Amino acid sequence: MGDYIIRAVTSDGAVRASCAITTSLVNAAQEIHKTSPTATAALGRLLTACAIMSDMMKGDKDSLTLQVDGGGPIGKLIAVGDSNANVKGYVANPLVDLPLKNGKLDVGGAVGKDGTLGIIRDFGLKEPYMGHVKLCTGEIGDDIALYYARSEQIPSVVALGVLVDRDYSVKAAGGMILQVMPEATDEQITKLEAMVREMPAISTMLEEGQTPEDILAFALRDFASYTFETSETAYKCDCSRERIERAVKSLGKAEIQDIIDTQINAELTCHFCNQKYVVTKSELEEMLKEE
Numbered sequence: 296m297g298d299y300i301i302r303a304v305t306s307d308g309a310v311r312a313s314c315a316i317t318t319s320l321v322n323a324a325q326e327i328h329k330t331s332p333t334a335t336a337a338l339g340r341l342l343t344a345c346a347i348m349s350d351m352m353k354g355d356k357d358s359l360t361l362q363v364d365g366g367g368p369i370g371k372l373i374a375v376g377d378s379n380a381n382v383k384g385y386v387a388n389p390l391v392d393l394p395l396k397n398g399k400l401d402v403g404g405a406v407g408k409d410g411t412l413g414i415i416r417d418f419g420l421k422e423p424y425m426g427h428v429k430l431c432t433g434e435i436g437d438d439i440a441l442y443y444a445r446s447e448q449i450p451s452v453v454a455l456g457v458l459v460d461r462d463y464s465v466k467a468a469g470g471m472i473l474q475v476m477p478e479a480t481d482e483q484i485t486k487l488e489a490m491v492r493e494m495p496a497i498s499t500m501l502e503e504g505q506t507p508e509d510i511l512a513f514a515l516r517d518f519a520s521y522t523f524e525t526s527e528t529a530y531k532c533d534c535s536r537e538r539i540e541r542a543v544k545s546l547g548k549a550e551i552q553d554i555i556d557t558q559i560n561a562e563l564t565c566h567f568c569n570q571k572y573v574v575t576k577s578e579l580e581e582m583l584k585e586e
């Protein structure tokens with residue numbers, strides 16, 4: 296079975312939790328962007344969070360964009376997801392790698408923490424909703440938890456993990472987002488805090504063969520019962536020739552004329568999947584004639 300997400304709610308409504316295995320999709324991102332182990336972990340965590348958060352969206356056409364710009368050596372990271380939990384993303388400097396820190400990939404050092412996490416939710420309305428928080432560690436999980444606490448007033452636990460193998464492939468990746476609803480009692484919150492302290496790293500649990508179902512069972516062990524739904528998630532780019540042509544048109548006529556004057560064709564590469572598109576000179580001239 297490929298990657299999937301399970302989304303659960305406890306029967307008393309106190310906790311909502313989602314858990315995902317994203318090993319294949321983070322592997323796909325690694326292959327597309329040829330990322331270093333540190334960049335794989337950073338982008339993989341962001342893509343995993345994006346998949347889980349996209350899966351929480353309700354409308355068919357909703358989309359979610361996560362942007363991390365921490366001023367560190369790997370530069371800006373972007374992940375975009377749709378309501379079917381298809382995600383895509385990229386990192387500005389995919390080849391930058393850092394030495395291990397305390398035996399772990401130094402995601403915080405690579406991302407930096409002198410910047411922001413931006414979240415754009417597009418519900419197909421006139422204006423998308425935009426929010427942002429200052430980064431706290433650049434480790435991504437902590438930063439998303441802070442975003443939920445500050446911007447949405449939802450106390451959350453965000454655990455994201457990517458384990459990179461010696462050959463740079465992804466051994467295990469996944470994540471969990473657990474949100475405490477106003478219905479939760481103080482006793483339940485105390486128990487959840489104890490659970491979080493005991494919970495091993497999520498990538499370790501997945502590598503050991505535990506499933507998202509097992510991990511949720513561990514996280515929600517103090518609750519009498521919960522229901523859950525399962526959805527697939529994957530790395531999927533939705534670029535197309537039409538989109539690229541729209542993007543070129545949106546440059547405006549002066550800019551298009553400039554391309555015609557200085558280049559033979561316009562060559563564009565999709566940032567998310569590296570697909571190349573060529574818009575020929577005669578196609579550009581056609582665009583100039585259009586209204």
Ligand SMILES: [Zn+2]
Pocket residue numbers: 532533534565566567568569570
């Ligand atoms: Zn693409």
